[in-house]
Amino acid sequence: MTLQGQRKPKAGDLIEIDRGFYKHWSVYVGDDYIVHITGLTGMPDWSFVSSSNGQAIVKKEPLKHVVGKCNYRVNNKYDKTRQVYPVSEIIVRANNEVDKLWTYHLFAKNCEHFATEIRYNEAQSDQAYTAVAVIMVIGFLILLI
Template identity: 35%
Template sequence: MAPTLFDHGAKPGDLIEIFRGTYQHWAVYIGGNEVVHLIPQSDDSSPLGSLLMLLDSRRARVMRQKIWEVVGGHRFEINNLLDDKYEPRDRHVIVREACRMVSSELPYNAVTHNSEHFVNEIRYGQSESRQVNRAAVIGGAALAGVGIVALGAALLATLLKDDDDDDEKRHRK
């Protein structure tokens, strides 16, 4: 069941994953229905602008906002995704670190330092993005698939050329 306005179930220090169509945005829940998150800076407020902002922005600001301002109409869930891999810091340390970062301006890169890297660094002390890792695996598989298709096309072309050469030799005789 999806979280609701009154019963999201988050505890201070939990990570909030927000599903925004083509990507996920991440925040750290700090209590009092507030989150801290890393948001790329842009002057464009259009939907296309927000996607371009993710890809083109080099700077981001750490903001503290009400969870519902950040989530908007999107689906979200509590996702402490790396608890099986890393030991989370104590909740009060996570909240203190997140609050200490508010208003900071940080480098931003969709691949190497996005909102998921930011929240994982605060919760676990490790900067990691499974979203980026999945994209890399999918991209690698797609590239391998293109390579296989190209190899198959080259083999087929060679076979067809050999057949044409055989036909031409038979007609000369």
């Protein structure tokens, strides 16, 4: 587990975990814990999509348990363009979601959508937009062949 960037997480921060070809997002709630969505069976991230009909669960877990050997960083990337809830409200909002079921959709309701909704009250996922754009370009290129 390696922290990338300038500072350690503070309560209310968004945590971006580098899983290689995708990023897993969570909300840091203090005391080395995060709140994030994961599979019903404990499987990490998107691996649950095919095994549980897109059902996930919101969990509060130790940061180091979820990060494992991956790199991670604080990434409050929309702070300059979105209204940020007060930290106390972010913590309450995140903790209120723990143990609730989450219907996961890679492009419309993923872990980044969850985390940004908690911090900014606006679900957004740049990696979902990027994935859709790549799929569209590949489809266009296939049509040209």
